Amino acid sequence: MAWVEQRGKRWRVRYWAANGKAASVPGSFPTRRAAQAHADQLHSTPTTPPDIVPAPTPTSAITTAAAPSGTITQPPPTIADWARVWWQTVDVGDNTEAFYRSLLTRHILPRWGTTPVHQITPADIKIWLNTLTPAYAPATVTSIRKLLAMLMTDAVDNGLITTNPVRPQRRGRGRLQPRRERPWADEHQVLTIAHRVFHLASRNQALLVITAAYTGMRWGELAGLHRDNLDLPSNRLHITASGALHEVNGHLSLGHPKTLASVRTVSLPPLPHPTAPRRPDRLHPPLRLHHPARKTP
Structure with missing residues (x-):
């Protein structure tokens, strides 16, 4: 018996394997109708194992390594083959998608x-x-491991392998790394940096430095600020659902902040610098505070 399930924006066909566990037909389908048609085809040809029935998408190249005698088999799928199929199931934001693509093309696919x-x-x-650890930051190595783990977990779900080879770090293994203390700027250092930016760039850019130091706002939230977000009489900043600036593949656009909780109101302390405007209409143009390296046309 085969049935269909939605996964992200696409659909997959599931069936009960001979071992009594649920398995998936390799590949995915753009619509429920296409997936159901494939499931119906499995019902009409029960003698054909579901894992080698060609799917009507580019995912048909992905098959399991074993096939019964008398059938045409294909070479075992490589990581590159599976990544092309897996990428069609990814349903994330534009920034995350660009980040995943970078990790795949620069690290995972060149090696595997x-x-x-x-x-x-x-x-x-x-x-x-372990070979990546000396060359890259710990956060980068962790991101690579997590993405590869996602890729291989879905390979298990699709019946390509039985277990995920990407295992979590076991407790008690590995060398104890000294914890690095993060540098924090005090008030005098913040004002010194802002004063320097004021003379080298502009009043608005200096104000961004002060706002970042006293609110902890992310860079995209700061760069996406608009006059409508400011409530200076109440000393508040409003970060809206479309109030973060994103840069994806060189293109700037406004979008949602990093998380749902990032849509919030930020209370401002008394601003300690004379460059801080007292009224929104005193802000210098442009109306929107863009990336300092980019000028408004």
């Missing part, structure tokens, strides 16, 4: 693209991550 999915072992992954 030609490797068959079923040949990767946990030891292979651990050795590779």
